[in-house]
Amino acid sequence: MLLSGLDGVKPRLTDRQRQRLAAAATRLQLAPRTIVYRDGDPAGAVFINGGGVVITYKDMPSGKRRVAGFRFYADVFGLAEHGAYVNSARAVTAVTLYRIPTETLTTILRQDADLEFQFLCKMVDELRQAQRKSIIVARRDAAGRVAMFVDMLRLIGHSTHPDVIEIPMSRSDMGNYLNLALESVSRACAQLTRDGILEFSRRGARIVDRARFYKLVTSG
Amino acid sequence: MLLSGLDGVKPRLTDRQRQRLAAAATRLQLAPRTIVYRDGDPAGAVFINGGGVVITYKDMPSGKRRVAGFRFYADVFGLAEHGAYVNSARAVTAVTLYRIPTETLTTILRQDADLEFQFLCKMVDELRQAQRKSIIVARRDAAGRVAMFVDMLRLIGHSTHPDVIEIPMSRSDMGNYLNLALESVSRACAQLTRDGILEFSRRGARIVDRARFYKLVTSG
DNA sequence: CGGACTATTGAGACTCCTCAACTAACGTGG
DNA sequence: CCACGTTAGTTGAGGAGTCTCAATAGTCCG
Numbered sequence: 001m002l003l004s005g006l007d008g009v010k011p012r013l014t015d016r017q018r019q020r021l022a023a024a025a026t027r028l029q030l031a032p033r034t035i036v037y038r039d040g041d042p043a044g045a046v047f048i049n050g051g052g053v054v055i056t057y058k059d060m061p062s063g064k065r066r067v068a069g070f071r072f073y074a075d076v077f078g079l080a081e082h083g084a085y086v087n088s089a090r091a092v093t094a095v096t097l098y099r100i101p102t103e104t105l106t107t108i109l110r111q112d113a114d115l116e117f118q119f120l121c122k123m124v125d126e127l128r129q130a131q132r133k134s135i136i137v138a139r140r141d142a143a144g145r146v147a148m149f150v151d152m153l154r155l156i157g158h159s160t161h162p163d164v165i166e167i168p169m170s171r172s173d174m175g176n177y178l179n180l181a182l183e184s185v186s187r188a189c190a191q192l193t194r195d196g197i198l199e200f201s202r203r204g205a206r207i208v209d210r211a212r213f214y215k216l217v218t219s220g
Numbered sequence: 221m222l223l224s225g226l227d228g229v230k231p232r233l234t235d236r237q238r239q240r241l242a243a244a245a246t247r248l249q250l251a252p253r254t255i256v257y258r259d260g261d262p263a264g265a266v267f268i269n270g271g272g273v274v275i276t277y278k279d280m281p282s283g284k285r286r287v288a289g290f291r292f293y294a295d296v297f298g299l300a301e302h303g304a305y306v307n308s309a310r311a312v313t314a315v316t317l318y319r320i321p322t323e324t325l326t327t328i329l330r331q332d333a334d335l336e337f338q339f340l341c342k343m344v345d346e347l348r349q350a351q352r353k354s355i356i357v358a359r360r361d362a363a364g365r366v367a368m369f370v371d372m373l374r375l376i377g378h379s380t381h382p383d384v385i386e387i388p389m390s391r392s393d394m395g396n397y398l399n400l401a402l403e404s405v406s407r408a409c410a411q412l413t414r415d416g417i418l419e420f421s422r423r424g425a426r427i428v429d430r431a432r433f434y435k436l437v438t439s440g
Numbered sequence: 441c442g443g444a445c446t447a448t449t450g451a452g453a454c455t456c457c458t459c460a461a462c463t464a465a466c467g468t469g470g
Numbered sequence: 471c472c473a474c475g476t477t478a479g480t481t482g483a484g485g486a487g488t489c490t491c492a493a494t495a496g497t498c499c500g
Binding site: 362404422 | 497
C-alpha cells in the first residue's frame with residue numbers, strides 16, 4: 001500500500017483534512033516577484049500553494065541561478081535540510097499561499113496517519129520533479145528542451161484549449177530551469193515557430209503541429 | 221518526526237528487521253555487466269544492494285543512454301511506476317543483491333511501521349540523487365562535472381585513504397551520467413591531471429591539490 | 441599471445457554562450 | 471491619455487566548449 005501509494009499517484013485531501021490544515025495555516029497573498037523565503041533561512045514553516053506559480057531556485061557561487069522547479073496549485077514546498085531552506089522561493093505570478101509552521105504541521109500529522117501519508121506523497125512528488133528535470137536538461141538541443149518544458153506545462157496546466165499552453169514565467173526563469181541562456185531560449189522559441197511546430201506569444205504557446213511536437217518531445 | 225525524518229537522515233535497520241527482510245529475500249550474486257531488470261519489465265520485486273555497484277539507466281529513442289544513478293551498498297532500487305520498472309539496472313562490478321517480491325515486502329511493511337518508514341527514507345534518498353545530478357549536470361565545464369562526480373564518489377566511498385577515490389564504473393558510464401561524451405570525460409580527466417588537481421588511473425583517482433579541488437567542486 | 445573491449449588523443453563541425461544593440465510591452469505619473 | 475522610464479524579449483556577430491569521427495594506445499581474459 002505504501003509502495004503503491006508512492007507509485008506516482010496524486011493524493012487528494014478530504015474536506016475535514018483541508019479544514020484542519022486551513023485552521024493552522026496563515027493565508028498569504030503575494031504580488032509577483034515577492035520573495036517567500038531565502039536559501040539558508042531557518043525553515044520554520046512549510047507552504048502550500050493555493051493558486052499562482054512559485055519558483056524555487058538557488059543562486060550559485062558562480063553567479064548562475066539554478067532553478068529547482070516550479071510550484072503550482074496544491075503543491076507543497078519548503079522542504080528543509082538540517083533546519084534551513086535549501087532553496088529560495090519567489091512568486092512568479094500573484095499567488096495565494098498557506099503557511100503552516102513546521103511544529104504545528106508535525107503535531108497535526110502525528111494525529112492523522114492518512115494525512116501524513118498524503119504529505120509524504122507530496123514530498124516524493126517534489127523530489128520527482130528533479131528527475132523530470134534531469135531528463136529534460138539531458139538533451140543537447142535547445143529547441144528540444146524548450147519543447148519538453150512546454151509539454152510539462154501542458155500536462156500541468158488545465159487550459160481550456162488543449163493546444164494552448166500558458167507560460168507564466170519569464171524567458172530568464174525558463175533558461176535558468178533549462179540550463180540555457182535566456183537568449184538561447186528566445187532563439188529556440190523562434191526556431192520552433194519558424195519550423196511550424198509551436199507558436200509563441202509573450203506568456204504562452206500554441207501547438208501548431210501536434211505530431212511533430214510530440215515527436216520532438218519524445219525523441220529525447 | 222516524519223518531516224525531520226525525511227530531513228536527509230540515513231536510516232539504519234535493527235538486526236531483527238534485517239533478519240525479517242533476509243528471510244523474505246532471494247540472494248543473488250551477479251557478475252559484472254549482468255542486467256538486473258529492463259526498463260518496462262513488470263516490477264515484481266524491489267532490490268537491496270548487498271555489495272558492489274549497480275547502475276540504473278534508460279535507453280532513449282535517440283540512442284542516447286541516460287544514467288539515472290548508481291546504487292551502492294544498502295541502497296534500495298527498483299522503484300516502479302504503474303507496475304513497471306522505469307529504468308534498467310545493470311551490475312557494474314560483481315554484486316550481491318537481495319531480491320524481495322513487492323507483495324511480500326508490502327506485507328512486511330504493513331506489520332512494521334518503523335521499517336516502513338525506513339524504506340520511505342530510502343525512496344526519498346533515491347529521488348534525492350536526481351537533485352544532486354541536476355546540480356552536477358548544470359555545470360558547463362566538463363572538468364567541473366567530473367570533479368563533482370569524483371567528489372560524490374568520495375563522499376560515498378569508505379576508502380582507506382581520504383584522498384584516494386575508487387571509480388568502479390567506465391568512462392562511458394560516467395559520461396552517460398554526466399551527460400558528456402566519453403571522450404570528453406577522458407579529456408577532462410587529462411586536464412585535471414595536467415592542472416595538478418587530481419590524478420587518474422583506470423579505476424580510481426587521487427586528490428593532489430585538495431584546496432583547488434574543493435574550490436572547483438563548490439564553484440558550480 | 442591474440443582478440444575484444446576500454447581509454448586516450450587529434451582535427452573539424454556544430455551548438456550554445458557572451459556581449460551588444462535594438463524593439464516591444466508595461467506601468468507610473470504628469 | 472499620453473510620455474517616458476523600466477523591464478522583458480528579440481536578434482546579430484564572434485568566441486568558447488563539447489560532439490563526432492577517426493586513429494592510436496592500453497588493459498583484460500581466454
